[in-house]
Amino acid sequence: MRNVVLLALVIAGCGGGLQPEPICAPSLVGLCGTLRFQGTIPDSTDNVFVAAYATFPQTCNDLIANRRPLIPSSVPYTDSVADYSVALAPDTYHWVVAVWKKVGSLTLTANDTTLLRVAGYYRDPADTTQPGVVTVPNGSAPGDINFLVDFDKLRPATDFVTCTAQ
Amino acid sequence: MHRAIAALLLVLAPVGAGAQGIVRGTVRDKDGSPIASASVAVRGTTLAARTDPTGRFRITLVPAGRVHLYAAAIGHASADTIVSLTGGDSTLVDFVLAAEPLALPPVDVISSRVPHFGERPSTSVADVTSQDLDRRALNTVDEALEHVSSVQMINGQTNIRGSTGYVQGLNSRVLMTVDGIPMNQGDRGGINWDLLGVDEIESAQVLKGAGSSLYGSAAFGGVINVTTRDVPNGLHTRLRLSGGGYGDPPHSIWRFRDEQGLLGSGDLAASYGDDVIGGRISGGYRHSDGYREQDQEDHLHFAARGRWNTANTRVDVSGAWADDRYDVPLAWCNRGECADSGQEYQPFRVDTGQLGARTDSKKSYVAVQSRTTLSPRFAWSARGSWFRTDFTDVRPDMNEYGIGNRFGLAGQIEARPDSTRTVVVGLEGTFSDVTSDIFGKHSQSEFAAYGQSEQRAGAVRVSGGARVDFLAVDGGSLTAVVSPRIGLTIPTDARARDGGMLRASVGRGFRAPTMAERFVHTFALGFEVVPNPTLRPETAWSFEIGHTSAPMFHTLRLDAALFWTEARDLIEPQIIQVLDSSGTPHINIQLQNVVRARIAGIDANVIAAPISGHLTTTLGYTYLSTRRQLSGDTTSGPLAFRPPHQITLSADYTFGVAGVGADYRFASRPETIELEGFVDSRRVAVNVLDLRASWTRGPVELRLLATNVLNYIYNLVPETLAPVRTVTVTAVWSH
Numbered sequence: 037m038r039n040v041v042l043l044a045l046v047i048a049g050c051g052g053g054l055q056p057e058p059i060c061a062p063s064l065v066g067l068c069g070t071l072r073f074q075g076t077i078p079d080s081t082d083n084v085f086v087a088a089y090a091t092f093p094q095t096c097n098d099l100i101a102n103r104r105p106l107i108p109s110s111v112p113y114t115d116s117v118a119d120y121s122v123a124l125a126p127d128t129y130h131w132v133v134a135v136w137k138k139v140g141s142l143t144l145t146a147n148d149t150t151l152l153r154v155a156g157y158y159r160d161p162a163d164t165t166q167p168g169v170v171t172v173p174n175g176s177a178p179g180d181i182n183f184l185v186d187f188d189k190l191r192p193a194t195d196f197v198t199c200t201a202q
Numbered sequence: 203m204h205r206a207i208a209a210l211l212l213v214l215a216p217v218g219a220g221a222q223g224i225v226r227g228t229v230r231d232k233d234g235s236p237i238a239s240a241s242v243a244v245r246g247t248t249l250a251a252r253t254d255p256t257g258r259f260r261i262t263l264v265p266a267g268r269v270h271l272y273a274a275a276i277g278h279a280s281a282d283t284i285v286s287l288t289g290g291d292s293t294l295v296d297f298v299l300a301a302e303p304l305a306l307p308p309v310d311v312i313s314s315r316v317p318h319f320g321e322r323p324s325t326s327v328a329d330v331t332s333q334d335l336d337r338r339a340l341n342t343v344d345e346a347l348e349h350v351s352s353v354q355m356i357n358g359q360t361n362i363r364g365s366t367g368y369v370q371g372l373n374s375r376v377l378m379t380v381d382g383i384p385m386n387q388g389d390r391g392g393i394n395w396d397l398l399g400v401d402e403i404e405s406a407q408v409l410k411g412a413g414s415s416l417y418g419s420a421a422f423g424g425v426i427n428v429t430t431r432d433v434p435n436g437l438h439t440r441l442r443l444s445g446g447g448y449g450d451p452p453h454s455i456w457r458f459r460d461e462q463g464l465l466g467s468g469d470l471a472a473s474y475g476d477d478v479i480g481g482r483i484s485g486g487y488r489h490s491d492g493y494r495e496q497d498q499e500d501h502l503h504f505a506a507r508g509r510w511n512t513a514n515t516r517v518d519v520s521g522a523w524a525d526d527r528y529d530v531p532l533a534w535c536n537r538g539e540c541a542d543s544g545q546e547y548q549p550f551r552v553d554t555g556q557l558g559a560r561t562d563s564k565k566s567y568v569a570v571q572s573r574t575t576l577s578p579r580f581a582w583s584a585r586g587s588w589f590r591t592d593f594t595d596v597r598p599d600m601n602e603y604g605i606g607n608r609f610g611l612a613g614q615i616e617a618r619p620d621s622t623r624t625v626v627v628g629l630e631g632t633f634s635d636v637t638s639d640i641f642g643k644h645s646q647s648e649f650a651a652y653g654q655s656e657q658r659a660g661a662v663r664v665s666g667g668a669r670v671d672f673l674a675v676d677g678g679s680l681t682a683v684v685s686p687r688i689g690l691t692i693p694t695d696a697r698a699r700d701g702g703m704l705r706a707s708v709g710r711g712f713r714a715p716t717m718a719e720r721f722v723h724t725f726a727l728g729f730e731v732v733p734n735p736t737l738r739p740e741t742a743w744s745f746e747i748g749h750t751s752a753p754m755f756h757t758l759r760l761d762a763a764l765f766w767t768e769a770r771d772l773i774e775p776q777i778i779q780v781l782d783s784s785g786t787p788h789i790n791i792q793l794q795n796v797v798r799a800r801i802a803g804i805d806a807n808v809i810a811a812p813i814s815g816h817l818t819t820t821l822g823y824t825y826l827s828t829r830r831q832l833s834g835d836t837t838s839g840p841l842a843f844r845p846p847h848q849i850t851l852s853a854d855y856t857f858g859v860a861g862v863g864a865d866y867r868f869a870s871r872p873e874t875i876e877l878e879g880f881v882d883s884r885r886v887a888v889n890v891l892d893l894r895a896s897w898t899r900g901p902v903e904l905r906l907l908a909t910n911v912l913n914y915i916y917n918l919v920p921e922t923l924a925p926v927r928t929v930t931v932t933a934v935w936s937h
Binding site: 053054055056057059063064068105110118119120121123 | 453537539541542543545546547884886887889914917923
């Protein structure tokens with residue numbers, strides 16, 4: 037038994053194995069930061085994702101077609117704070133937005149706006165009434181792109197762009 | 203010539219009925235408990251038997267007079283005795299074997315093709331005993347093989363001393379036999395470890411190093427023979443129930459489900475037999491929720507076996523059928539492919555595009571084999587088998603299917619012309635076919651003849667022989683491959699029966715390309731995989747020299763082997779660029795004979811029993827040094843999926859009716875993987891600790907098994923998570 041105990045101690049000291057990547061991983065090209073959540077999560081919530089736009093969208097079609105990434109993945113939204121990261125091509129992005137998605141299938145058309153609401157967006161630190169502009173350089177990711185997601189203030193796309201469907 | 207004919211007539215001549223008798227009896231330990239699967243043999247003859255679960259044995263055709271009997275069992279000192287037998291009579295012999303954990307296990311099943319005198323062969327053999335299987339409460343036998351020194355299972359592909367690597371299940375450089383019958387798939391050449399319920403299996407033996415001179419293709423890197431439970435006399439039933447759960451991911455950001463993942467199984471077997479006939483039927487069901495997303499599995503199996511004994515012939519008929527439906531987590535989710543929580547990869551989750559992928563698989567086999575002892579010096583055996591696999595891969599974008607058959611016929615003669623020589627010769631034929639939308643419709647035939655002889659010269663034993671294989675694909679021309687082999691064993695302590703021994707062997711091995719390798723046409727990693735019908739057999743020369751020490755300080759025994767394999771024409775996937783009809787370049791993957799390789803290393807083992815009768819420990823270490831070189835390329839590097847260092851460590855402590863044990867496995871991080879740069883190259887060392895406990899009282903056994911108790915998260919192949927912590931409780935009732 038002494039052998040077993042010694043072995044267990046040796047192994048416990050080894051650690052290792054696959055580990056979660058840091059949110060702002062050294063290999064990440066894109067954005068990363070922290071989302072703070074407030075409000076009541078709607079029962080119809082499917083997920084929350086972060087997307088970015090190189091130019092501020094003008095129409096509902098822009099909102100869908102110019103979204104990066106085009107098919108975003110969910111961020112954890114059940115805790116009050118969550119780290120996130122989004123892989124993006126190097127560029128300057130003028131709107132970084134957290135999008136709430138209702139349960140339902142997206143079609144990558146303007147009709148998707150019926151399922152989507154703007155839950156929050158990154159703001160200019162110098163003027164928090166305005167969206168913040170973020171540049172993603174080659175080979176790295178700007179960190180600390182932090183902003184608030186408010187489930188009590190989910191805003192339709194028409195608050196920002198011109199849409200025929202909502 | 204006349205002498206040869208006279209010798210042949212001598213060994214063929216059946217002993218007159220009045221000059222032979224029957225030896226029957228039991229083999230027990232010092233406490234009077236029966237020892238199952240002990241070997242009992244008449245020295246210098248082909249006459250041998252194994253004990254049943256009640257420790258009984260029966261040997262017919264024993265020549266009258268003074269008979270030299272020998273009994274051996276794993277974990278016990280062997281025993282010899284001489285009895286006097288009157289012609290036409292039967293004699294009762296009861297062996298009592300003392301517990302001796304350092305005793306060398308008796309050579310048994312794999313050696314049915316290796317001529318031998320009951321001692322160890324000239325190549326390395328490792329045993330997975332019934333105790334090894336029982337105490338680990340496993341679901342499939344490959345889970346036990348992982349604890350054998352220098353054996354590594356890589357996502358279902360078997361590596362003995364780094365033989366196979368990993369090629370998406372398209373081949374195997376290790377042959378699996380069930381009771382001596384080859385059972386590699388007809389189409390892919392792979393191994394279905396769950397063909398038989400684990401309760402059907404009594405033990406397994408691992409022949410390390412090239413076995414082609416006896417077993418032909420696929421035995422390029424070794425042989426694993428699975429021995430199924432025999433049918434004992436009397437009525438016996440056995441019920442096995444098992445249940446447990448999987449550990450959660452160790453990091454909350456990797457959680458993929460809210461409920462506990464569970465697994466459970468039930469197996470029932472019943473048998474009846476007497477000295478003439480016997481039969482057993484068994485069946486079982488297993489369900490697993492899986493330890494990762496989309497990993498559910500349902501498995502149903504049935505097996506049956508019958509035996510018929512006459513005075514000098516034994517016929518066995520066996521078969522099994524298994525039906526699986528399992529989800530397929532093809533590869534883990536990389537960033538953007540699923541709800542990745544912002545992670546670069548999610549090892550417990552699959553790509554959203556793979557959701558719904560599963561495989562429906564049915565496999566079955568039927569085998570008949572007989573062994574006739576014509577005289578104490580001459581026996582022949584024959585067998586026929588049919589192994590069928592039928593799979594459908596259900597994928598979100600397309601389905602794939604394949605039906606493969608493997609038919610086999612074989613005959614073998616064993617002769618002992620005198621007390622210093624033993625000879626085995628045989629013929630074997632195999633026909634395989636496949637009908638599949640990814641492999642096409644093809645067939646492959648293999649015909650072989652082999653002969654081996656072992657000669658004793660004083661204490662030294664020399665064995666040698668060769669096998670000739672003829673291969674034909676789709677009825678085309680034959681390709682011939684010759685596989686010679688020579689071996690030598692020299693006792694280093696001739697006075698002791700269980701003393702040390704030097705062994706050396708050199709042989710040539712080969713592996714014919716599987717039909718899957720030749721004709722596969724599918725898509726993988728986003729590339730088109732194109733067929734290559736011109737593939738040639740892989741070949742290799744293998745050399746081994748080893749030493750087994752005599753027991754040292756009455757507590758430990760050492761075994762070490764130096765092995766060296768030089769291989770040519772190894773088949774590996776290559777990235778190739780082809781131009782289509784419009785001149786546009788495309789990147790494809792094709793399997794090609796492109797690699798010259800060297801696999802060398804050390805396989806060292808220590809078995810120790812520091813507290814006699816209570817504590818047994820084993821330690822195995824394997825060092826692999828591999829080099830591959832592409833044809834026409836002067837650069838070289840290590841072979842893919844071969845960890846340079848592997849360690850296995852086991853300890854078992856028994857006290858009365860209870861026991862506890864532990865297994866530890868370590869494999870260093872492989873230096874390279876196939877298609878590096880095209881897949882997620884993330885990989886770490888293997889570092890797995892298993893713990894177990896057991897309690898036995900009368901017909902009831904309870905076992906607790908906790909595998910990967912540290913919940914060490916690792917992968918053996920790209921983007922595929924290896925099993926996490928699993929806790930299982932198993933109850934067995936035997937009657």
